[in-house]
Amino acid sequence: MMALKGYRVVELVGLAPAPFCGLILSDFGAQVIRVDRPHSKQPDCLKRGKKSFHIDLKSSDGKQVFRRLTQTADVVIEPFRPGVMENLGLGPKDLMTNNEKLIYARLTGYGQTGPMAKRAGHDINYLALSGILSILGTAKTPSPPINLLGDFAGGGLLCSLGICMALLERTKSGKGQVVDSSITEGTAYVSSWIWHSMSDKSTVKDMVWLQPGQRERNLLDGGTPFYRCYLTKDNKHMAVGALEPQFYDKFTEILELDTNLYNRYDFTKWHQLTEKLSQIFATKTQKEWIQVFDGTDACVSPVLEIDSVQQYGHHIDRQSFFSDGTPKPSPILSRTPTLRDNNNNNSNEEMVDKELLIDMGYTEQEINLLVTNKTIEIGIDFNSKL
Structure with missing residues (x-):
């Protein structure tokens, strides 16, 4: 149920x-x-x-x-x-x-x-x-x-x-x-976290909001070279989210970057690291980068297109999308599941029938009059069925 x-x-x-x-x-x-x-x-x-x-x-x-x-x-x-x-x-x-x-x-x-x-x-x-x-x-x-x-x-x-x-x-x-x-x-x-993280009492303010009041200058708004998207050789994108040191180390190891030369903590040189990463990601297609980072904890993912996202292996395994490519309801409840059946994913208009009005106490004669007077519209041809 x-x-x-x-x-x-x-x-x-x-x-x-x-x-x-x-x-x-x-x-x-x-x-x-x-x-x-x-x-x-x-x-x-x-x-x-x-x-x-x-x-x-x-x-x-x-x-x-x-x-x-x-x-x-x-x-x-x-x-x-x-x-x-x-x-x-x-x-x-x-x-x-x-x-x-x-x-x-x-x-x-x-x-x-x-x-x-x-x-x-x-x-x-x-x-x-x-x-x-x-x-x-x-x-x-x-x-x-x-x-x-x-x-x-x-x-x-x-x-x-x-x-x-x-x-x-x-x-x-x-x-x-x-x-x-x-x-x-x-x-x-x-967005409550934004206010709390910006508070002077926040323990993450200095780490997250490096240049508060400005956009694309902070940790999570595309300002950091290790938390943003990069263009690939085939004009697609890869998303990089290597925030924590262990993920960043794995990320730079895979790309063979010299961490001494590109210090993640020196935001005055972030533009140099961004340019370097842009050059690197432009050398391979998205499919090739998927293979490079497959099975690693470097926090790098392909930016999937909305019209083909359902074909991604993880989504296929979890059956995350309907057969028409639209997303299934979330979260999944273990005992009382949501609508997950492909056969029930119908977005066309379905009208109520006269049974609803009968349940509400209307007689068929009253229902017919309401339809004739254009007070209501329901899914039934009263000319032939009443």
Whole structure:
């Protein structure tokens, strides 16, 4: 049995963070129902394992359908700006009146309160206000790691964690609660180590932050010659992470570098070592470098291409990717595994059927009327089946 089997989640359709939150819960066994607008063309490539239910939430009948749906739900994931659901009469207070066990997760850019709460934004804006963007990117310009850190790590992932913690607490209190998940705050929280490592009390500050306030000048931001990527002869890359002395010694031994000539602790000469390593890595193809470092603890790895990463030997052995090349859920639970079957990796939209509404207490005649009035859309041809 999967870890979250038996839980019902209602996911109001939004952009990347909320669908990822729902995907995590679905992958670990929850029944996730995506609620979208009728005839919606909302782009969403994270539908795996979910079923869609199109409801007109602006109509009185549609609101009633949604209320009845959430009366038996364990979780609602809501990605809108503060006040949107309250204006519809479908906010947490409205829904939790009839379901006190409901976990109502609100995933937004800036949180439910404060002067920025209702402002628009995207991942880059949340990173900017979290403080983290200032240390990411090149020496000249900050730049985000696509939208991974904010939308998915500080947003969807932490929201799913908040939901699971609320579900765990509910086993003690019997009550639900609101999860206020701010992507900006989540991004900062995921990056907590940065603040602590920069503290004057930190034992690693001088080692990690050699030139604080500057990018590409420190231990882990691409500034060091032994923690960065190098171009190979075939225009691919190798990633070097030889931080600790024992790994660096093995690294230089394999490359036959004179450690007396290239002192890893003298950062004033790092540019010379970087140039030397760039010249060395340019002499072989990535495949040849893989063979050179195979079986060694020099902390050197190939930078695998996203469209072929599933072909790497280690990933094949652990079956880390689906047959279409997309990653399988992680982590792996020993007794209650996640979705790991290639046959279930379907990202196409699958609609709920009338059985869901019958379970909610609707008669077939009422369901037919809701469809005819375009209050709802479900996966069935009522003209031929009712």
